[in-house]
Amino acid sequence: MSNISTSKATKITLTDFKTVQMRTFHLSWIAFFLCFFGWFSHAPLMKSTIAPDLALTKAQTTLAFIASVGVTIFARLLIGSLCDKIGPRKSYVYLLIFGAIAVASSSFAYSWETYLLSRLAIGVIGASFVITQYHTSVMFAPNVIGIANATTAGWGNLGGGVTNAVMPLIASGVLALGLAEANAHWRIAMFVPAIIMLVVAFLYWKYTTDCPKGNYVDLPEERPQVKKGEKGLFLTAASDKRVWILFLMYAGCFGMELFVTGKASTYYQEKFGLSQESAGFIVLFFGAMNLFARSTGGWIADKFGKNSGLNGRVKILVYVVIAEGIALLLFSQMNVLGFAVASMVFFSLFVQMAEGATYSVVPFINRKALGAVSGIVGAGGNVGAVLYAQYLLRSGSSLQEAFFAFGFIVAAVGFLGLLVKFSPKEEQAAKDEQKRIEDLQKAVDNSAVTA
Template identity: 30%
Template structure:
């Protein structure tokens, strides 16, 4: 596969078009941060209001990933991804044309749904690549697409400057003339145009392959009664984290006390509605009218451990990316600009680390062991990062050598974090074929759960070295605990390195026509 990865035909065309679709959703999702200063000056916002917008940027991503997973399993990735990309233009244009803080909040909440796009490509890539290559393929999809956040950070200010000759531009204090409105609207328009191109250029499955759908996509299908109650327990944190977000919004004055209570009741109703839908899907199982044969069962504990793994890797990544510039600035007394550049080294590792995690998972011979080792190394890496202030003091200051050492420590830790993400989604498509979208949605949502939980903890810690040390130690210990679960409880999925996915016949078998590649040098399987 490594020799064919640069091909743009057959399954490689699907891979490249899909990671770029994900890339654009992350460009859109993260288009606020680099232009936040211009927005703040234009509206005269307080710091608390800017932080509120940042919270809104992730608020609906958690339930959206669950819902997108359901739609994905029902309608297929081609239609779902195309519509999400086209939808992205609506909140982008609404945000760019907002005249009040309330309009900014509403449009940003609507835009947070775009952050669910990651889930869609997981199943698209899984449909086109066999299990033995799924790690590298999903790693390239996730790593290269995830780079959209760093791309936004490095380019949108330049784009806004280039668009400054249009009406509505704003002179930022001690900065360039910017047109932040047109820059944000442009990201949405580009995503929408690509959505049309994507729909016209891809298919859900290779020729001759049937797209497997669950009996009902209203809720996640489980195969034992015990797993149903386990599912109910694991769904609870998805609602609890939304309640935590509502609490944070109330603390900055966005919710009145009455509105906060109403929000909590609505979120409780959302959990009960989700539980009801899961009951509808699994009611025959619960009533004893349906029993799955052994070969059709899967263990929900696999999904639960993957959810916990994504909390500690992707959840911690989102949290660390948010605090790392301030960490470098405060620890070494650097300027905001230089601290931001050093912190960007963490996100840049996505280009190689996540595909590397997937490749290691393909080559090591045990996807379970790969994920356990990478998670263990990640935990140790965070514990090491927690020692940076102490090492600085022991080496006598914050000179160039100490800063370089801290950057190296950060990048090494970042590699294991993002490689762990790649190994997680090398496993997700192998749990149960027909509900891959919903499994990916649940696991992806837990990444946001982790980010919100970690950032809330960080906001409650004391400023300075003591708070940073506790934060990194918490991330490290959480990683070690989940690594233990991966080593001793997680089970290797059936057919982890098979030529065909579970439930599929080999190409060319009777009644199953061999798929035809666009280019014979790049066969589908």
């Protein structure tokens, strides 16, 4: 870990809780974990509990998923710009408070219309990913930015797998304690993630800052600035074709993870006749890969970036997205439960490596418009998930048939990464920043030795 508290960190030391960089690292993934947990808290309870309680049709359950994921597209676009304006610290605290209210309020839905509105509100907290990536990007140096972004996002994404296993247990506990009647116990269960989100909002406010030097409100010069005559930050990001290519590639990886996280429990219940609890436990394996898979993608990209520059990072991204598509094809053809679980884990490995590799590239596209770039690319994942769900809804295909078709699509999208190029000037700028931070680190280390 860097000894320079006001500089970007050049190392990740997981046991360090004294520096603001590492406090931000840990609190950002914890906050994202809880947001992801709350965002998908309805998914494992849908088929056997929520749908019967509200008399929802199969089409309505799919529309609820589309609403919850689709609204995040707009939320991610907005939250990136909000980070640039008021800073990631305030942005995260406000979002956590809103998310807690939205998740808890969903328990009061008693009709299809009110339930749909509650899922729309919950979908806003999916924008938490953008804040997580923004905050670690401003806290860590280029040599570790890939693994920093990938690890915080990956450990946060784990919330999607954990909620599939834990929410049925929480709901069953509520029922066992006699706190609610059958098929209504999910309502009380929703207060559990909501309360924890409020606790983390307080911790985030108290123990993080917008950047290593402090908060934007006290250091306006640290906040991204737009000079007179320049495009706004969002327009600057949107005018770069590389941003939209990464948008599509993120639709191919994170979009697919969202879709699978939301539908895997139903898939195992329908195809293999598993119970809600058993299916949720199996889906936990899909999410559990986030413990290391996304970090692995970021770490490999950092290594290639050190030896092959920014374009080396892009090559890794291309390889893993193509591999993801092939793995999804394999998963779709498994008709034996054991093989299905094994191939799902294999597929999950490449999905999350691709996500980590994507956000090892994002911070170098446009430093000034980091929030906007992060928001646009992050929104791509939700666009992908919505399109996959729309295809399932309108085509009449089974989930197995849909997975098979999506495997080809994802593999094809992977080749688009070949169009992402960095100029020699951009390559040199990344090298110069890394050298400056390393020289500063050495100077401080030498001063500590001679003191």
